[in-house]
Amino acid sequence: MNAPVDINKASAKFLQVTAEHLAVYMEACVRCGLCAEVCHFHQASGDPRHTPAYKLVPMTKAYRRQSGPFAWLGLAPKLTEKDLTEWEELLFDTCNMCGRCTIVCPMGIDIASMTAAARQAFVAAGLGPEDLEQSAQNSLDHGSPLGLTVDKLEERIDWLADDYEVDIPLDKGKAEVLLTISSIEMMKYPDSVVAMAKLFNAAGVDWTFSTKGYEATNFGYLAGRADIAKAMVERIVAAAEETGAKTVVIPECGHAYGVLRWGGGNIHGKPLPFEVWHITEYLAKLKREGKLKFKPIDGKVTYHDPCQVSRRGGAKDDARYLLESFKEFREMEPTGNYNWCCGGGGGVQAIQRSAEIRYKVFRIKMDQVEKAGADALVSSCANCRLTMDESKAHWKWDHDLVSIVEALADAIDGPAAAKD
Amino acid sequence: MELLDFARGPAISVALAIFVFGTVWRLVALFGLPRMHDLSVPRPGTPGPIVAGTKEIFRRMWPRHEFSQLSMFSFLNGYVFHIGLAIIVFAFAPHILFLKGLTGLHWPALPNNVVYAVGAITVISLLAALIHRLTSPVLRLISTMNDYFSWFITLLPVVTGLMAASHLGARYETLLAIHILSVCALLIWFPFGKLMHAFLIFISRGTTGAFLARRGIQF
Known part of the structure; x- marks a missing residue:
């Protein structure tokens, strides 16, 4: 500036x-x-x-x-x-x-x-950095850092529901669970939104998105803008209060989870009136309750722990419980709470001038995956995925990047799977 | 007044007073700052802050095998001079006598020759720490005068103590006075510089232990 x-x-x-x-x-x-x-x-x-x-x-x-x-x-x-x-x-x-x-x-x-x-x-x-600050300002002014306004949200949900023939409730009134979105997913990885809908529908979850508060990522926090951080949390609180949801589920976004689950109450000024779950935690809960079953999934895969879900979030084990569906899962070294970072968290992904060093950081991950003998890298954070996708393209790396939610949605076992 | 009388009398008394009041003041100033009351809901089944903080104090005594790429020099050498200093201060007969005079408590001493050997090892270890700090690009960048002065003020009593014990370079009384004065310098500097980490380590480790445990993060 x-x-x-x-x-x-x-x-x-x-x-x-x-x-x-x-x-x-x-x-x-x-x-x-x-x-x-x-x-x-x-x-x-x-x-x-x-x-x-x-x-x-x-x-x-x-x-x-x-x-x-x-x-x-x-x-x-x-x-x-x-x-x-x-x-x-x-x-x-x-x-x-x-x-x-x-x-x-x-x-x-x-x-x-x-x-x-x-x-x-x-x-x-x-x-x-101007681009990071702009992402935060976009969140305040337009609802999301990537310009996912209410109109665009409605338009894209209509499109996804029609195209994929899946029920995606938006502002359905009262619901037990409020699902939130990372605009990275909606704008770049919409399959992930469809996957969450399929999984929740298959498990019979009473859920909805809300136009009142839908953006899970909190760029106010990442950009050092406490005012915007608070506004973003208040929107989700308002949405949860309107729908009566006692559970808010954060999609595949590590920092969104970290900020709302562990910082939301502090930003809000009092304990949040709902529980906050990362999508992997919530899917693991549904699996434990027998509401979701998965068919075995092919492929040699390893798991990239998003820092805010595992090391800073305490939820590494739920992801691994879900990963049991993969026939050939292998841990990378180091893993879990000690895993190396993707390089894009904390808003760094939004800072264009940091691209070169992010690419260099990704070489550590490439090395980890190759040593693990995996063909694909599964993650549960759209921001990690975007960071790694860009770095993968930069290095022309031939391994696959997989969303855990998308992989699980494709492997739903049982009659509910046929419905969607 | 002889130099030794001065060192044993007013100098050590003033130094001890500055050490005690300075340390208390520094801790009071820290605890007087606003506290953040974490309003997040702890993960169910996680230990409370006291248990978690205490565990963390011990857990951080050695790096996890997951960090195998860490150079172990800092850890190993750190242990050598910290243990060395502890042995010199608490296991040398004249020091125990001094501490007995202060607190009334006493305990068996190690043989003098053992403590002298430990003193020599401690000096070598401290010199190694300085060389490491001066030759590592990372340490050279992040080091401040606080680090170098704290290093010097820690080394000084060990060296002067060894000199006094071996009657090297001057009359024993003079060497002993210099040794006591160097201890005074260390005590006076203690609350102002990085030597305070001897107390702060428990607070910072404990704080982070409680923070991580609240989230259900286990190592």
Whole structure:
């Protein structure tokens, strides 16, 4: 952005977001550098600036100057415009907030939380990648980051319902379950929306989409715009209240799940009036209850753990329960909570200038898949899928990328499958 | 007043006072900041923050095998000088006497020669840590004066202690006074720099342990 950088606003925001636990993290870092060794951006670039602990510098500087235990001495250096402009790329383009550094840190510092808080200060100063900020603004103005307005939503649901001959309820009135959409799915992977509808219909779920609140991804949070983050959460709350849904299901989108499931109540200001489930958690529940059965699925596959579902979400096991349907499933190394990230989470996918480093990051994933001897890579996040699809095209990689929901929808076993 | 009297008297008293009040102040200042009350609903069946936080303090003592690509130098060398420092401080007979004077508590000491050997290993380990910090591009970039000064102020009492024990370079009384003054410098610096991680490690590990457990994340 070309607007002047407002240091005072950044400092004030840093002060506002520095809760006790973040201050502890800033104080505790011993700068051992282990976080660099597990960060995919550092692995891909070899650039020491991509060390996760290095990202803490502006926030730590502002904290020490303003509210640290010895701030009253006035000796700590001031935050400068250079600090902010130099660190913008580090906090936005090369951090997925995936938390891999968190699990290796001997001090237990959660750098992902720090990045989310720091981004707010950068945006307050007038910084932040324009395309990411625009995605957040689109969410506020048009309902979704990719321009999925209410009209487009209705139009595309009509089209999908007709074309695939599947019942896709929208604003059906009262429903037990409110299903949300990642606009990436609706605009780029509509089969995934159809698949969710088929699965829910097959299981006899009383569900609906709502025009009042349909976008699951929260670019307000990712872009450091707390106002937009709140507006997006409030829309889903309003939709759930209108439909009477006590369950909100997040589609294949890791960050959408992370923000609403674990941050939604904090953004809303009180506990959410409904339960939040990721689609893999909900499908696993339906399978456990015997409402969904699947035929065996062919192919040698492995699973890419979306960071916000597994490492930051605690839901890695449900995905694996669903993956039992694959005849030849094999884990990659490392896997589960230790898996490498796709490189596109945390809004990085929306930042065009980060494409080159995302491609480099994807080479780690390619290597993992090949070593696992898998022909296809299954995931449960449309954002991961889009990131990996683009990188796959860049490297002309010949392995398949598969949505777990789509694969399961094609393998529904039982009379309900025939209906759709 | 002789230098040794000064070191044993007002210097160590003032240093201890700064250490205690500085450390308490730093912790009070931290705990005085606004706390975030997490309004998310914990995953059912997960342990509470106390249990999870305590487990996390122990879990992070060694990296998981999943991180096999990690260079183990930092971990191994870190353990060497931390354990070395602990042995020097708590298992050397004169130090136990000093601590007994402060707290009334005492315990058996290790033979002096063993502690001297540990002292030498600790110095080598600290030097290795410095070389690693200076030669690693990542560590060179992220290191601050705080890191280098904290390293120096940690090394100093070990070196001066070894010199005093071996009567190397000056009169024993002078060497002992310098050693005590170097300990004073460490105590005075402790609350202001990264040495505070000796206390903060429990808080940061515990906080993250509670955070992860709430979400049902298990390692």
